[in-house]
Amino acid sequence: MSEMWQDAMVAAFREMASRGVLFLPKLMALVTFLMLGLAIGWLVQVSLMRILNVVRFEVFCERMGLTPALTKAGMKQQIPHLVGRLAFWIVFLFFAFMGVDALDLPATANLMSAILGFLPNVIAAILVGLLGILLANFTGEAVLIAAVNAQIHGARFIANMVRWGVVIFTVAMVLTQLGIAKEIVVAAFSIIFGGIVFAMAIALGLGGRSIAKEVLERRFGREKSRDEFTHI
Amino acid sequence: MGEAVWEQVQEQCSDVRTVDLLVALPSFNQSSTVGPVVHAIVAGLKSAFGQASILFLNADVGSQDGTPDLVRQTVGDSLPFASIRPNTDGMSGSTFALNRFSYSGMPAREEAFRSVFAVTRRLEAQACIILDPSVRSITAEWVALLAQPILEKGADYVAPVFSRQRYEGSLTNNLIAPLTRALYGKRVACQIGGGYGFSQKLSSFLLENEALWEGDAGRFAIDSWMTTVAVAEGYEVWQACLGSKVQDIKAGAADISTSLAQAVGATFHYMERYQDIWEKQVESQEVPIVGRPVEITMESVPIQVDRMLKGFRQGLRDLLPIWEVILTPDTLAGVLELGLRDDEEFRFPLPLWVQTVYDSAVAYHEKVIHREHLLKSLVPLYLGRTASVVLETKGGGPGMVQDTVEHGCHTFEVMKPYLIDRWRFQ
Numbered sequence: 001m002s003e004m005w006q007d008a009m010v011a012a013f014r015e016m017a018s019r020g021v022l023f024l025p026k027l028m029a030l031v032t033f034l035m036l037g038l039a040i041g042w043l044v045q046v047s048l049m050r051i052l053n054v055v056r057f058e059v060f061c062e063r064m065g066l067t068p069a070l071t072k073a074g075m076k077q078q079i080p081h082l083v084g085r086l087a088f089w090i091v092f093l094f095f096a097f098m099g100v101d102a103l104d105l106p107a108t109a110n111l112m113s114a115i116l117g118f119l120p121n122v123i124a125a126i127l128v129g130l131l132g133i134l135l136a137n138f139t140g141e142a143v144l145i146a147a148v149n150a151q152i153h154g155a156r157f158i159a160n161m162v163r164w165g166v167v168i169f170t171v172a173m174v175l176t177q178l179g180i181a182k183e184i185v186v187a188a189f190s191i192i193f194g195g196i197v198f199a200m201a202i203a204l205g206l207g208g209r210s211i212a213k214e215v216l217e218r219r220f221g222r223e224k225s226r227d228e229f230t231h232i
Numbered sequence: 233m234g235e236a237v238w239e240q241v242q243e244q245c246s247d248v249r250t251v252d253l254l255v256a257l258p259s260f261n262q263s264s265t266v267g268p269v270v271h272a273i274v275a276g277l278k279s280a281f282g283q284a285s286i287l288f289l290n291a292d293v294g295s296q297d298g299t300p301d302l303v304r305q306t307v308g309d310s311l312p313f314a315s316i317r318p319n320t321d322g323m324s325g326s327t328f329a330l331n332r333f334s335y336s337g338m339p340a341r342e343e344a345f346r347s348v349f350a351v352t353r354r355l356e357a358q359a360c361i362i363l364d365p366s367v368r369s370i371t372a373e374w375v376a377l378l379a380q381p382i383l384e385k386g387a388d389y390v391a392p393v394f395s396r397q398r399y400e401g402s403l404t405n406n407l408i409a410p411l412t413r414a415l416y417g418k419r420v421a422c423q424i425g426g427g428y429g430f431s432q433k434l435s436s437f438l439l440e441n442e443a444l445w446e447g448d449a450g451r452f453a454i455d456s457w458m459t460t461v462a463v464a465e466g467y468e469v470w471q472a473c474l475g476s477k478v479q480d481i482k483a484g485a486a487d488i489s490t491s492l493a494q495a496v497g498a499t500f501h502y503m504e505r506y507q508d509i510w511e512k513q514v515e516s517q518e519v520p521i522v523g524r525p526v527e528i529t530m531e532s533v534p535i536q537v538d539r540m541l542k543g544f545r546q547g548l549r550d551l552l553p554i555w556e557v558i559l560t561p562d563t564l565a566g567v568l569e570l571g572l573r574d575d576e577e578f579r580f581p582l583p584l585w586v587q588t589v590y591d592s593a594v595a596y597h598e599k600v601i602h603r604e605h606l607l608k609s610l611v612p613l614y615l616g617r618t619a620s621v622v623l624e625t626k627g628g629g630p631g632m633v634q635d636t637v638e639h640g641c642h643t644f645e646v647m648k649p650y651l652i653d654r655w656r657f658q
Contacts, residue, residue, distance in 0.1 A: 148609075
C-alpha cells in the first residue's frame with residue numbers, strides 16, 4: 001500500500017515536472033515575445049514619429065482639418081504622437097499574440113490565424129475612417145466658404161449637413177468593413193440617406209421651385225444679373 | 233507642342249521664315265466681335281508698320297461658331313495669315329471644360345499664349361502682340377502702342393492700361409497692383425486683358441520656363457502672372473494707355489470668388505518663387521508709358537455697398553474659425569471690431585487691410601489650410617475693404633478715388649517690413 005502510494009506520488013511529480021519542463025520554454029517564448037514586442041514597438045513608434053515630423057505631417061493634418069476635428073473630439077495629443085502610439089500597440093499586440101500562440105494552449109489554438117485574417121479589415125476600416133474625416137472636413141469647409149460667398153442664409157447649417165452627411169457615410173462604410181451588423185447598417189443608411197434626398201427633393205419641388213429657377217438662370221443665363229459684383 | 237503648331241503655320245505659310253512682328257489673336261467663339269477687331273488690327277498694321285514683315289496668327293482653342301473662318305476672311309490677302317489649333321487636351325468647348333476657364337472666360341487661353349510664344353521664337357519675331365477679340369473697343373492705334381515700344385524703344389513687355397469708371401477694377405486697385413508694386417518695385421497698373429506686347433527675349437523666356445506654367449496659378453491666371461514675371465525677372469516693362477476697354481462678359485467667365493482666387497493666388501504663388509527678389513526690393517519706380525494718359529471717369533460702375541457689407545458681415549459670422557487660422561490675433565481683433573459699426577460709419581482701415589493681405593500671403597506660404605479655401609475665404613474681407621473705399625470717397629471726385637488707390641499702394645510699401653518679418657520668422 002505504501003509502495004503504491006509512493007509510486008503514485010512519484011509518477012504525479014514526474015508528470016508535473018515533465019509538463020513544467022515542457023511548458024517553461026513556451027513561457028520563456030511568451031516573455032521573450034512580449035519583450036521583443038516592447039522593444040520593436042518602441043523602435044517603430046520613435047522612428048515613425050520622427051519620419052512624420054520630418055515630413056511635417058502635423059501641418060498636413062492641420063491643413064486638412066484632421067487636427068481640429070480630433071481636438072474638438074477631445075483628443076489633446078499631436079497626430080504624429082497618436083500615430084506613433086497606435087503603431088506601438090499594433091506591433092506589441094502582434095508579438096503578444098505570437099507569444100500566446102507559442103503557449104500552445106487549446107483555448108488559443110487558432111487565435112493568431114484568426115487575428116491575422118481579420119487584420120486587413122481593421123486596417124482598411126482605419127484608413128476609411130481617416131479618409132472620411134478628412135473628406136468631411138474638406139467638403140464642409142469648401143461648402144461653407146462657397147455658401148458664404150454666395151451670401152446664402154444658413155451657410156453654416158448647410159456646411160454642417162454636408163460634413164455630417166460624409167461622416168455618417170464614413171461610419172456606415174467602416175462598420176460594413178468590420179462586418180458589424182452589416183445588414184442593419186446598410187438598411188439604416190439606405191433609409192436615412194434616401195429619406196434625406198427624398199425630403200430635399202420634395203422641399204425643392206414644392207417650396208423652392210422659384211428659387212431653384214432663379215439660381216439656375218443666374219448660373220447659366222447669358223445675361224449677368226444686375227445684383228452681381230461687376231466691379232472686380 | 234511647339235513643333236505641332238509650327239507645322240500648322242508652315243502648312244499655311246510655307247514661304248514665311250522670319251518676321252519683324254507677329255500679331256496674334258487667341259479666340260474662342262467670338263464671331264460676334266471678331267470682325268471689327270480684325271479690321272482695326274489690319275488698319276493699324278498698315279498705317280504703323282507698312283514696311284515691316286508681319287504674320288497675322290489666329291490661335292483658336294475650339295470655336296464652334298466659325299470664328300477662325302471669319303478671321304481668315306476678314307484678313308483676306310492683306311497680310312500673311314495662319315490659323316492654328318493649340319493643343320488643349322480635347323477640353324476646350326466641352327461641357328466638362330468649366331474648370332478650364334480662367335477668369336478671362338476663355339478655356340485654354342494659356343495654351344493659346346504658349347503656342348503664340350512658340351511661333352514667335354520659330355519666326356525670330358522681334359516683337360509679338362496679342363490682342364483679345366472679345367474687346368469691342370480695340371482701335372488701329374492699339375497695334376502701334378503695343379508694338380512700337382518693343383520694336384523702337386527696347387521694351388520687353390508692354391502691359392495695357394485702360395481708362396476706367398469709378399471703382400472699376402477694385403481688386404486690382406486695392407490688392408493686386410499695390411502688392412505687386414510693394415514686392416517688385418515697379419509701379420504697374422496690373423490691368424488685364426485687351427492686349428499685350430512681348431519681345432522675343434521675354435516670350436522665349438516664358439516659353440522655356442516650364443515651372444511658370446505649372447499649378448493653378450500658371451494654368452488659369454496667365455493675365456495676372458505675365459506682369460508679375462516680367463517685373464520680377466527684371467525685364468524692361470512699359471505700359472500702353474489704350475483708352476477704354478469695352479468687353480463682352482462671357483457666360484462661362486468665373487464668379488467673384490474664383491476670379492479672386494485665380495488672380496490673388498497667382499500673385500501669392502509667384503511670391504514663393506521670387507522671394508529672394510522681393511525681400512531685397514525697397515523702393516518703387518515708375519515705368520515708361522506710351523499713349524494718352526487715361527483717367528478714372530466720374531461715372532461709377534454699378535456697386536452695391538449694402539450687399540458688400542452684408543457679405544462682409546456674413547463672413548465675420550460664419551468664417552471666423554477659418555480667419556482665426558489665417559490672420560494673426562492682432563489683425564483678427566481689428567477685423568472683429570469692424571462688425572460693430574453701422575453701415576454709414578463702416579470703415580476698413582487701410583493698415584488693417586494691408587495687414588490682412590500680408591497675413592494671407594504668409595498663410596498661403598505656410599499652407600495653414602487648403603490654398604483654394606484660403607483664397608476664397610478672403611472674398612468677404614475684400615468686399616469689406618471695397619465697401620469702405622466707396623464710403624470713404626463717395627462725396628469726392630474721381631481724383632479722390634485715384635488718391636485713395638495711390639495711398640493704398642504707398643501703405644503697402646511702407647508696411648512691407650511686416651510681411652518680411654512674418655514671412656521669415658513665422
